[in-house]
Amino acid sequence: SGRSEYNLRSPICCIMGHVDTGKTKLLDCIRGTNVQQGEAGGITQQIGATYFPAENIRQRTKELKADANLKVPGLLVIDTPGHESFTNLRSRGSGLCDIAILVVDIMHGLERQTIESLNLLKMRNTNFVIALNKVDRLYGWKACHNASIVKAMKEQSRDVQFEFRTRLTQVVTEFKEQGINTELYYKNKNMGKDTFSIVPTSAISGEGIPDLLLLLVQWTAKTMAARLAYSNEVQCTVLEVKVVEGHGTTIDVILVNGELHEGDQIVVCGMQGPIVTSIRALLTPDPMKELRVKGSYEHHKKIKAAQGIKINAQGLEHAIAGTSLYVMGPDDDAEDIKEAVMED
Ligand code: GTP
Ligand code: MG
Ligand code: NA
Numbered sequence: 001s002g003r004s005e006y007n008l009r010s011p012i013c014c015i016m017g018h019v020d021t022g023k024t025k026l027l028d029c030i031r032g033t034n035v036q037q038g039e040a041g042g043i044t045q046q047i048g049a050t051y052f053p054a055e056n057i058r059q060r061t062k063e064l065k066a067d068a069n070l071k072v073p074g075l076l077v078i079d080t081p082g083h084e085s086f087t088n089l090r091s092r093g094s095g096l097c098d099i100a101i102l103v104v105d106i107m108h109g110l111e112r113q114t115i116e117s118l119n120l121l122k123m124r125n126t127n128f129v130i131a132l133n134k135v136d137r138l139y140g141w142k143a144c145h146n147a148s149i150v151k152a153m154k155e156q157s158r159d160v161q162f163e164f165r166t167r168l169t170q171v172v173t174e175f176k177e178q179g180i181n182t183e184l185y186y187k188n189k190n191m192g193k194d195t196f197s198i199v200p201t202s203a204i205s206g207e208g209i210p211d212l213l214l215l216l217v218q219w220t221a222k223t224m225a226a227r228l229a230y231s232n233e234v235q236c237t238v239l240e241v242k243v244v245e246g247h248g249t250t251i252d253v254i255l256v257n258g259e260l261h262e263g264d265q266i267v268v269c270g271m272q273g274p275i276v277t278s279i280r281a282l283l284t285p286d287p288m289k290e291l292r293v294k295g296s297y298e299h300h301k302k303i304k305a306a307q308g309i310k311i312n313a314q315g316l317e318h319a320i321a322g323t324s325l326y327v328m329g330p331d332d333d334a335e336d337i338k339e340a341v342m343e344d
Pocket of ligand 1: 017018019020021022023024025026036042043044080081082083133134135136137201202203204205
């Protein structure tokens with residue numbers, strides 16, 4: 001997670017959408033993992049986080065742009081559940097991100113939680129791109145593994161191209177009914193103004209994944225330099241409180257900005273009042289691995305934003321997910337910070 005020469009932090013991208021549109025599978029496709037198949041009932045029930053170093057993104061997008069200068073150190077992607085009962089987690093995820101991917105199943109169009117997610121994004125004025133997923137389900141689709149979508153579309157029969165255009169038009173119309181203009185990303189001259197970009201994808205055969213990644217990192221670096229400017233001030237949110245074998249009670253956090261160190265005095269909101277403790281271990285999964293999935297952890301002396309981190313410290317049993325974590329500086333007044341923490 002090195003700093004970029006531009007001193008930007010990694011953008012945080014939240015992936016949202018109706019249940020089973022393929023959010024986790026898209027991430028599996030990029031990571032080369034199988035998280036989705038390990039989920040109970042194939043349903044995501046927690047917020048996840050995966051860090052993609054710029055180098056991996058460069059590899060994955062080189063067919064589209066060999067010399068992509070990505071300017072950001074990487075991309076932190078937050079996975080959210082699409083099931084109707086997890087509105088609070090979608091809200092939490094969307095509140096943390098700089099940009100979002102709204103996933104729509106091309107065979108189903110806009111569904112209930114697509115619209116709920118869209119409204120969360122509108123409310124916070126968050127920019128997003130639409131992944132029009134499952135294009136491989138168009139009848140007669142010829143797989144072009146991990147190809148750019150323009151190249152893959154050229155390989156398709158007239159019938160497949162016709163079905164694609166028909167379904168795309170339907171989805172564009174449904175977005176219009178929600179007051180949102182959309183357009184295929186490579187035709188969209190008004191991205192960031194009033195028209196949102198659609199990237200057709202398949203999480204099974206990988207078509208459109210290079211397009212989606214390149215669009216995200218280039219767009220954020222181009223338009224969000226001020227927002228992504230690295231700052232020393234720690235901005236950090238607790239995602240989950242978990243007991244982990246060999247580590248005791250830990251918290252999974254998203255570090256949005258700043259730097260955390262082993263030994264830092266931290267204050268988090270607890271059920272019985274503020275919890276003041278010190279960081280015993282700062283752990284991350286390997287790059288391109290999901291934070292919420294048990295695996296091996298890398299230990300760090302310090303970590304810079306943006307990153308998904310597991311923190312091991314004493315007394316975290318009653319920490320409350322969704323609240324902010326504060327770091328006590330040498331000049332800080334402990335009572336002020338304790339008060340601020342409990343205001344969450
Ligand atoms: P929740 O997190 O539970 O809301 O679902 P999700 O949006 O993460 O969807 P998930 O990744 O669990 O995928 C749901 C189902 O759709 C799984 O059976 C996937 O294998 C399948 N699927 C996902 N993406 C694609 C795709 O691009 N093509 C095809 N054919 N199937 C897909
Ligand atoms: Mg999922
Ligand atoms: Na699912």
